[in-house]
Amino acid sequence: MKALVFKNNEISLNEVPIPEIKEDEALIKILKAGICNTDIEILKGYMNFEGILGHEFVGIVVEAKNKKWIGKRVVGEINIGCGKCEYCLTGRKNHCPSRKVVGILNKDGAFAEYITLPISNLYIVPDKISDEKAVFTEPLAAALRITEQIEIRKNDKVLIIGDGKIGLLISQVMKLMNCETYCMGKHKRKLKILENKNIKTLLKGKNIDHRFDIVIEAAGKRGGIKQALKYVKPEGKVILKSTYHGRVVLDISSIVVNEINVTGSRCGPFNKALELLERNLVEVESLIDGEYSLCEWEKAFEQALKSEKLKILFRIN
């Protein structure tokens, strides 16, 4: 099969064997997949990952021991736990110390014709959700994770830093929670997408004289956390969404003096994401900025690397 492999700091489109399924797994034929900012960070060295890239996808099950799965259109959670540790046994496989993570840690990803995944990671995609929309299940779930982690009160004043793909999804989720939602970014075109949904926007660099109950850092860059600590109220909450390669120089005392609560936030609930997509409560089509075949991977990544672009998809099977 064709697969987009990252090795020795280079991407190449290789012909590799179709992976074989284990007892509890399904073989999935990938329909579409999306390029995430984490993929871009992996190219810079994040997680030291080598292998097939990609973790946002929708596909069709073509092989599984339990035959009822065959032919089902599915999306898949990306964390694969050991099934035995205190985390796996308490429903938190995302934090299993020996987990694998699709396209990120010790597990080949979805920029390929096929992928294997444990059946327990799969969710059937409702017919109403198109392939393009289904690819957004994983990042939308990540946006929804925030609502599981902190108490969000109606009318909380929330600032999302970053008008990238995840920032636009989080902004829509916060608006759904009836928060007074602001998204700060530097791309007028992207902010316009939110303005069309009655979400307030702030152009980065302009003077902002108010402070926020909750600030969500989704800039994908090192400066984001400093901005978050600047704009959050004393005793306010900061959510960190961005993972990136490298370190940050930070004034920790401001967290102490202002008694800020900072929470890291990663993967979230697929079932809730699928429900929002099915009910059209979160709109994702305006976030798609291009679709390419695997053979066009150079062009696809060239587009994805441009800061003015939003989601770039691969059309695979």
Next chain:
Amino acid sequence: MKALVFKNNEISLNEVPIPEIKEDEALIKILKAGICNTDIEILKGYMNFEGILGHEFVGIVVEAKNKKWIGKRVVGEINIGCGKCEYCLTGRKNHCPSRKVVGILNKDGAFAEYITLPISNLYIVPDKISDEKAVFTEPLAAALRITEQIEIRKNDKVLIIGDGKIGLLISQVMKLMNCETYCMGKHKRKLKILENKNIKTLLKGKNIDHRFDIVIEAAGKRGGIKQALKYVKPEGKVILKSTYHGRVVLDISSIVVNEINVTGSRCGPFNKALELLERNLVEVESLIDGEYSLCEWEKAFEQALKSEKLKILFRIN
């Protein structure tokens, strides 16, 4: 009156006028005061403070409009709010944006013969509590602040990083909460104080192969937060207690990937601290490593700066 003034990066014992009280204030004759790590950080540039140092004290009210306060032995909260902002009006004067903080921000401190404070900041010290013990009200309140901020469950495995003054107080508080409490430090003598109270200790540098539900950073140094992030479990909580001058280089992605919750923690409840001191539930006398007059300030600070020393007191009136 005699006062220990920090100005132009130098401490000097000066003769200054006794401060005059405003309508809502009391004039307090200082009995004893304690040197805190924050005082040491101020000498390095923290908060750019200039004025009379010191914020841990016990004294006698000698002047106040409401005569019933005169002669009372008191301790005092160190934050003075404007009384009008959203923070002051919701009982959070500690976060008033225009607050003054005794010996730290725009308000003269307690290393002097007299201090003024709003009556609303004062707490009468029960007779059972000696002057020496009463000086610990402020740092013990700061230790207790943690219990107001995060849910602490019985049997939570808690690590306190740092065997300094505040670390030893926090360790005793966590033990009182029925946590499985460990204190990590590098001074055998200090750790021995906790061992005598049946609190587990870990000598820094030794291999620690387990992880903790809650890690409280009280090392007073830049490396503390890195250690905290190393020893906390995924989805665990980190409390930051140390304020220090300077910045830290940090791998923020580990907070995101492990979904750590980090909370800054500052000043706490004086009433609860006094109750614990009165009931002898927290023992502080073994933490006193010397007592000096204001005239002996050079010797006092020389001792306080030694990392093997615990609390150094001033005996003032």
